Amino acid sequence: MLTLIRRQSRLVRVAAWTSWVLSCAGVIERFSRDRDAVIDDWKLRWARGMRSIVGLDPTLVHGEPSLSSERGRLIVANHRTPLDIVTLLSLFGGHFLANHKVSRAPIVGRGAHRIGTVFVDRGDRRSGAAAIRQMRALLEAKRTVIVFPEGTTFAGDEVRPFKGGAFSAAAGLQVDVVPVGIAYTPGHEYADGSLGAHVRAFLARPRTPAWVSIGEPLEMPSVRRGFEDEVRGHVQSLVERSRRASIDALGDRARPALPEPAAVLPETAVPPEASAEPQEDR
Secondary structure, eight states, X not given: OHHHHXXXXXXXXXXXXXXXXXXXXXXXXXXXXXXXXXXXXHHHHHHHHHHHHHTEEEEEEESOOOSOOSSEEEEEEOOOSTHHHHHHHHHHOXXXXXXXXXXXXXXXXXXXXXXXXXXXXXXXXXXXXXXXXXHHHHHHTTOEEEEOTTOSOOSSSOOOOOOSHHHHHHTTSOEEEEEEEEEEOTTOSOOSSOHXXXXXXXXXXXXXXXXXXXXXXXXXXXXXXXXXXXXXXXXXXXXXXXXXXXXXXXXXXXXXXXOOOOOOOOGGGSOGGGOSSXXXXX
């Protein structure tokens, strides 16, 4: 019963908070000469308020976030849950690349449009090309763009191969690429099942701890070849640093499960041609 009350209460508060922020930002925006500054300010307020409402509790393990930069910034992180967006927006501000389905979500979709989210349908080449153009324009304007180049969410700490779209957007620009590694308690990631079930689960939990490690900015090279793999290596190291911190805090509860060992066939099941010993003629 308590978890049901907590979940419903948080759902109402998320809707109320998002609507209030959008309304306030809209009113102030009308009287401001700097629309971007107004949106940036209320975006941070929204993300930090959301952290409190949903019980998201990030611990900064390594590095220092910065809300401003003299150059465009590409924040590159592993992706484990939609909560990554709230965490990174609250630390860096900026814009993020999101699945086009987010644009249709009640209330949150409206807010995502208002804060300049770049939407992409990964199954549509034209949508992908348009997203690259939008990200490039933001980076040229010295804005911050948050991306998850794995392309979707995964469980575990292995950082999957990166897709190159965001790096194409930054090619040839004076851009800082900032690697970030995030770790959660195992089982708190969104990997299987419906998104609705995942949202209900984190709304029902008393808190969702996260550990965040931020690397040193890397300068976008003039030649991209191999750079995605280099950044992925940095993100992997930062994820492992975050995981160690989570284990220090929670003990074995934060330790990912080891993969199941491969089954060993009984000797009688090994076909003759697979045996290491030569077979005698009979």
